């Protein structure tokens with residue numbers, strides 16, 4: 001039985017043409033891209049909904065429910081357009097990434113991107129400490145997996161290299177760009193003066209105002225890391241996945257950001273800060 005199975009498997013393999021192998025590789029790459037897209041855009045819940053609808057359609061067809069199947073098929077047609085509209089920012093970004101990526105990039109190591117991330121972390125941490133010393137309020141959102149364009153409003157395009165000097169300058173009180181949040185995307189300062197969604201969490205202490213609520217709010221909804229400097233106390237905090245870690249300084253913040261953002265740091269500092277971070281300091 002087992003011998004039969006192996007011999008028929010070998011027969012099938014011997015029939016395999018180069019085109020079939022290419023076919024398999026293309027499908028594998030497409031599945032990988034789709035899974036990565038779902039993971040990065042945090043659309044698992046939406047995906048569950050889509051799967052449920054597909055299962056529903058199959059059930060309806062199975063039992064020959066004509067009217068329901070007619071409604072479902074019409075909804076499915078609109079649904080495809082709706083999905084494209086909903087994921088328009090993500091799709092645009094994914095295509096943009098494909099356009100930017102060269103084949104050689106697929107095989108190169110991550111050292112260049114690690115260097116960029118580490119440099120960005122160093123500059124952000126330094127700026128946060130300097131602003132803390134001066135009690136300059138700041139709100140910096142570092143995009144990680146998600147594209148947050150659809151969650152923010154206003155925003156002035158900057159598109160500049162991240163430097164502590166520029167960050168400090170942006171948040172100088174009573175200057176045109178100081179209000180709202182700065183967005184760091186692909187290790188560059190992408191936008192300033194962005195308005196973020198406020199957290200509706202009723203457990204956030206009333207001593208924290210809207211800057212902190214906005215930082216926590218966006219971290220609840222998207223895969224981002226938010227650095228907040230309090231204008232009132234100079235306190236430096238990081239909001240991540242709806243949790244706020246307060247009382248950081250340049251060094252502790254750098255370590256935490258490295259842990260969250262850099263593949264380099266995962267090798268260097270495994271598990272560092274777990275205790276601080278799981279503590280809910282709201």
Ligand SMILES: Nc1ncnc2c1ncn2[C@@H]1O[C@H](COP(=O)(O)OP(=O)(O)OP(=O)(O)O)[C@@H](O)[C@H]1O
Pocket residue numbers: 137138139178179180181194195196197198207208209210211212213214229230231232233
């Ligand atoms: N939804 C928002 N999105 C982005 N930035 C916001 C938002 N709401 C408030 N801010 C920023 O926070 C500032 C107001 O901070 P506020 O004093 O209310 O908050 P806070 O959390 O107590 O911070 P701080 O400790 O710095 O005073 C605004 O001037 C603005 O720059």
